[in-house]
Amino acid sequence: MSKPMDFVQGTLDLVLLKILALEPMNGWAIMQRLKQVSGEVLQVSDGSLYPALHKLEQQGWIHAEWKLSENNRRAKFYSLTRAGRKQLEQEKANWERLSAAIAQVVRLKEA
Amino acid sequence: MGMRRWMRVARMRVRSLVLLRRVDEELNEELQFHFEKKVQEFAAQGMTPEAARCAAMRAMDGMERRKEECRDMRGVKWIQDLVQDASYGVRMPRRSPGFMIIAVLTLALGIGANTAMFSAVNAILLRPLPYAHSERLVDIEATPMMNCPVPDFLQIQAKSRTLGPMALVGDARGQMTGAGAPVSFHFTDVSADFFPMLGVRPLYGRWFLPSEMQAGNEHEVILSYKLWRESFGSDPGAVGRKVMLDGASYEVVGVMPPDFSLPARTPLWRPLVLTADEMAHRYGFSSALADIRPGRSTEEVQAELNVIAAQLNTSNPNLYRGVRYQTAPIKEGVVAGARLPLLILLGAAGFVLLIACANLASLSLARGWARRPELAVRATLGATRGRLVRLLLTESVVLAIAGGIAGILLAFWGAAVLRQLLPAGTPRLNELRVDQWTLWFALGISVLAGLMFGTAPALIASRENPHEVVKEGGARSSGALASRRGNWLRRVLVVAEIALAFVLAAGTGLALRSLSRLLNVDFGFRIDHLLTMVLPTPASERRDPNFDARPYSRAILEKFGALPGVKSVGGVVGGIGGLRPMHLDGMLDPNIASRPAIMLDTATPKYFGTLETPSIAGRDFAPSDGQNATLVAIVNKRFAQAYFGGANPVGKRMTLPAWLQTKPEQVEIVGEVGDMREPRAPAYRAWATVYLDYFQYREGGAVSPVVRSIGEPMALAGTVRAVVASVWKDEPVEGLTTMEQQLSAGTATPRSRAMLLGTFGALGLVLAMVGIYGLMSYSVTQRTHEIGLRMALGAEPGDVMRMVVGQGARLAAAGIAVGLGGAWALTRYMRSFLFGLNSNDPLTFAGVAILLATVALAASYAPARRAMRVDPMAALRHE
Numbered sequence: 001m002s003k004p005m006d007f008v009q010g011t012l013d014l015v016l017l018k019i020l021a022l023e024p025m026n027g028w029a030i031m032q033r034l035k036q037v038s039g040e041v042l043q044v045s046d047g048s049l050y051p052a053l054h055k056l057e058q059q060g061w062i063h064a065e066w067k068l069s070e071n072n073r074r075a076k077f078y079s080l081t082r083a084g085r086k087q088l089e090q091e092k093a094n095w096e097r098l099s100a101a102i103a104q105v106v107r108l109k110e111a
Numbered sequence: 112m113g114m115r116r117w118m119r120v121a122r123m124r125v126r127s128l129v130l131l132r133r134v135d136e137e138l139n140e141e142l143q144f145h146f147e148k149k150v151q152e153f154a155a156q157g158m159t160p161e162a163a164r165c166a167a168m169r170a171m172d173g174m175e176r177r178k179e180e181c182r183d184m185r186g187v188k189w190i191q192d193l194v195q196d197a198s199y200g201v202r203m204p205r206r207s208p209g210f211m212i213i214a215v216l217t218l219a220l221g222i223g224a225n226t227a228m229f230s231a232v233n234a235i236l237l238r239p240l241p242y243a244h245s246e247r248l249v250d251i252e253a254t255p256m257m258n259c260p261v262p263d264f265l266q267i268q269a270k271s272r273t274l275g276p277m278a279l280v281g282d283a284r285g286q287m288t289g290a291g292a293p294v295s296f297h298f299t300d301v302s303a304d305f306f307p308m309l310g311v312r313p314l315y316g317r318w319f320l321p322s323e324m325q326a327g328n329e330h331e332v333i334l335s336y337k338l339w340r341e342s343f344g345s346d347p348g349a350v351g352r353k354v355m356l357d358g359a360s361y362e363v364v365g366v367m368p369p370d371f372s373l374p375a376r377t378p379l380w381r382p383l384v385l386t387a388d389e390m391a392h393r394y395g396f397s398s399a400l401a402d403i404r405p406g407r408s409t410e411e412v413q414a415e416l417n418v419i420a421a422q423l424n425t426s427n428p429n430l431y432r433g434v435r436y437q438t439a440p441i442k443e444g445v446v447a448g449a450r451l452p453l454l455i456l457l458g459a460a461g462f463v464l465l466i467a468c469a470n471l472a473s474l475s476l477a478r479g480w481a482r483r484p485e486l487a488v489r490a491t492l493g494a495t496r497g498r499l500v501r502l503l504l505t506e507s508v509v510l511a512i513a514g515g516i517a518g519i520l521l522a523f524w525g526a527a528v529l530r531q532l533l534p535a536g537t538p539r540l541n542e543l544r545v546d547q548w549t550l551w552f553a554l555g556i557s558v559l560a561g562l563m564f565g566t567a568p569a570l571i572a573s574r575e576n577p578h579e580v581v582k583e584g585g586a587r588s589s590g591a592l593a594s595r596r597g598n599w600l601r602r603v604l605v606v607a608e609i610a611l612a613f614v615l616a617a618g619t620g621l622a623l624r625s626l627s628r629l630l631n632v633d634f635g636f637r638i639d640h641l642l643t644m645v646l647p648t649p650a651s652e653r654r655d656p657n658f659d660a661r662p663y664s665r666a667i668l669e670k671f672g673a674l675p676g677v678k679s680v681g682g683v684v685g686g687i688g689g690l691r692p693m694h695l696d697g698m699l700d701p702n703i704a705s706r707p708a709i710m711l712d713t714a715t716p717k718y719f720g721t722l723e724t725p726s727i728a729g730r731d732f733a734p735s736d737g738q739n740a741t742l743v744a745i746v747n748k749r750f751a752q753a754y755f756g757g758a759n760p761v762g763k764r765m766t767l768p769a770w771l772q773t774k775p776e777q778v779e780i781v782g783e784v785g786d787m788r789e790p791r792a793p794a795y796r797a798w799a800t801v802y803l804d805y806f807q808y809r810e811g812g813a814v815s816p817v818v819r820s821i822g823e824p825m826a827l828a829g830t831v832r833a834v835v836a837s838v839w840k841d842e843p844v845e846g847l848t849t850m851e852q853q854l855s856a857g858t859a860t861p862r863s864r865a866m867l868l869g870t871f872g873a874l875g876l877v878l879a880m881v882g883i884y885g886l887m888s889y890s891v892t893q894r895t896h897e898i899g900l901r902m903a904l905g906a907e908p909g910d911v912m913r914m915v916v917g918q919g920a921r922l923a924a925a926g927i928a929v930g931l932g933g934a935w936a937l938t939r940y941m942r943s944f945l946f947g948l949n950s951n952d953p954l955t956f957a958g959v960a961i962l963l964a965t966v967a968l969a970a971s972y973a974p975a976r977r978a979m980r981v982d983p984m985a986a987l988r989h990e
Binding site: 046 | 113117119120123124140144145148149167170171176177180181183184185186
């Protein structure tokens with residue numbers, strides 16, 4: 001298995017917002033989902049997820065509330081706020097522009 | 112940012128601050144949940160529970176650090192840190208009481224001195240004058256006349272569109288009878304808009320009515336608070352009473368409050384009503400106040416005044432050629448003279464605070480060094496450098512605020528002292544108090560001082576590599592980077608302190624030397640046992656052109672001479688002990704215009720003998736001179752030098768100028784006397800003077816008697832008043848005082864300045880001495896090992912002594928060199944306050960250099976003694 005890829009600067013926020021757009025989730029579940037949808041290519045170390053989530057929460061993009069998890073244990077569930085949804089659209093557009101541009105550059109034929 | 116999102120963010124911040132514990136518990140729970148999931152995952156892979164927990168712990172990569180990172184995301188972290196650091200700072204005294212006490216005391220002195228001085232600067236220079244919209248009030252001055260003549264005032268009033276109400280303020284002189292003892296004084300005539308424009312309500316009574324501002328109806332006066340207190344015994348019933356001004360009757364209609372004094376120290380105000388003649392021709396002293404119309408700028412006013420002046424220049428060149436009008440804020444006229452002395456004192460106080468800060472920076476460096484182990488532990492536990500710097504800075508600022516609070520208490524006392532100590536002529540002294548701006552200022556300089564003395568030590572202390580320190584186990588290390596930087600900085604600080612103290616001491620030295628010159632002036636006559644007074648002619652008699660006061664003067668002097676306890680009596684009009692002097696230029700010969708101005712005084716026989724002025728040549732005036740056809744004169748030495756080249760002037764003749772209202776007359780010089788300095792003149796100027804015989808030359812006014820007493824001169828005061836009253840009804844006796852009192856009143860201002868400056872100078876010197884002592888003492892402690900080694904290798908105690916004292920001497924020399932430059936640049940601002948010496952007086956500077964060198968050496972002596980007694984064996988074993 002090749003090494004999991006580090007996140008490009010700023011893209012962790014985008015990924016987290018996108019995953020939370022699907023449904024409200026707790027931190028553990030976010031990590032599992034991240035591994036699953038990216039085919040284990042994208043990984044964050046267990047701890048580093050939480051500072052990023054707290055930052056998004058402080059900025060008002062996501063909202064947290066305590067709910068019971070599947071095995072009846074209290075867990076903190078994050079969901080996207082309205083402002084967060086707008087932010088996601090914007091970051092998605094940015095990302096698409098950037099990745100398209102990079103793809104163009106990479107595909108240039110060498111002489 | 113959208114409104115909803117903003118609200119959400121704000122709610123989060125508040126929650127993070129207020130529900131700190133709950134938020135932290137939630138963070139714990141959230142991470143704990145993750146941790147347990149992780150353990151389950153590893154256990155499912157077949158690990159033992161124990162191994163699974165370890166693996167989960169490793170995977171989470173330091174739970175505490177993650178928590179700290181999460182807390183950093185909250186955006187209010189800095190507030191929590193600040194509170195934590197500050198509470199740490201507040202608890203500091205329990206850990207190092209000695210440091211705290213010294214620091215708080217030093218800061219209290221520095222901040223207290225500055226706060227007290229600022230309260231004066233604020234009350235006198237900064238606060239608006241207590242008049243309605245005083246920021247719009249201006250003086251209008253016509254140059255080259257230096258005041259505003261009546262016709263000019265009327266022109267401006269008629270033409271200006273940018274100026275609102277204008278008031279004409281005229282100087283008047285007269286004698287008031289009918290309330291207490293007769294007094295004569297300068298007072299003020301004001302036009303109708305004066306009081307309404309300033310908007311200050313009387314304490315009792317009312318302003319003048321418009322009807323009282325018309326010719327023939329001006330029979331009212333308004334009293335100043337001071338006159339009301341002194342001549343009316345603070346009687347609220349004074350309103351309605353009648354007083355006589357120069358023989359005319361006036362009714363008191365108002366009493367102004369104590370803060371109202373415009374023009375400065377005027378005793379009363381009278382309606383100014385102009386006759387047609389005065390409107391056209393009155394050029395005597397008067398000034399103009401104007402209220403700039405709302406919305407107009409001073410530039411617009413000035414531009415308009417320029418236009419008016421230009422019109423007048425063209426339409427009436429004979430009268431207005433070259434005339435210009437200028438405005439100045441009225442505050443300028445009130446406080447201008449007080450500005451420089453106050454700013455000098457504030458600057459001196461600022462220097463004291465800078466020295467205090469240098470001391471504290473030096474102390475903090477030493478403490479930072481001692482706290483290395485603590486800081487290293489903090490760094491190892493995850494505190495970043497920025498976090499450490501913030502901790503140390505917060506401690507400094509907390510300390511500075513503690514010092515500031517003590518300083519504010521000192522400042523309340525200091526402001527009371529300043530009210531007493533500042534020269535009595537300082538404007539607005541009664542408004543001086545510690546107000547809220549002063550408190551803000553104190554808070555501001557406290558924080559600033561904390562940052563100033565805390566920054567460098569905090570940066571240096573936090574630079575330390577924690578691993579090094581922990582390895583050493585907190586023991587001394589001689590080569591650490593921080594230590595070397597710290598020592599270098601400490602030396603710079605001491606040099607700066609010595610330099611600052613030098614400038615302060617130089618200023619003080621100049622003020623003291625100037626004062627001592629003032630106090631030791633040879634006036635050219637004997638100061639002690641001399642009673643002086645002025646006898647102004649009563650107004651009724653002054654109006655009579657044929658009135659002759661000489662018979663009264665003769666009778667008064669004769670009766671004075673016969674009093675027991677009186678040794679000798681003389682009299683003068685003009686100069687010493689007399690009235691305002693007259694200047695005469697080029698009275699002898701048009702070719703001598705460049706020679707000094709001449710004073711023309713008249714004196715009685717025995718005047719010079721009473722003052723004990725040395726006679727140089729010729730004789731005194733004699734009673735027989737009265738019958739001679741030619742006028743006789745006595746000249747002083749300065750006159751003889753200037754006009755006769757020092758040759759004996761006795762027997763020479765000269766001509767009086769025509770405007771002296773006698774027919775041009777020949778005067779014969781019969782005597783020459785020594786020069787006398789004028790005690791009330793600026794810098795005690797001595798003038799070239801010609802004295803005529805009072806009884807021979809028709810003077811008009813009464814003589815000012817000088818009485819040489821045998822015992823205490825003031826003991827004669829009652830008798831003297833009784834004699835004058837018996838000879839001349841309603842004649843006031845003014846300025847009855849001793850020559851010594853007159854002189855000490857004249858030196859009161861330089862005395863108070865020298866005292867205030869001296870206080871700051873002494874404070875600075877003591878603080879600098881403490882600073883040098885602290886550095887030398889610390890450096891000896893740090894070098895104990897090195898000194899022990901030197902001594903083990905054969906260095907004598909004397910060598911060690913020389914080494915330590917030598918270090919102190921080098922620092923002192925550097926500080927003195929820098930200070931000399933600073934003093935050279937700064938003392939010139941004192942030039943106008945110095946008497947008889949240059950602002951770069953080399954003797955003063957040399958003295959101050961010796962003083963500071965002595966202080967520096969004395970401060971290094973005790974540490975040097977300690978270094979000498981180092982036991983080499985103990986010092987080396989200690990390693």
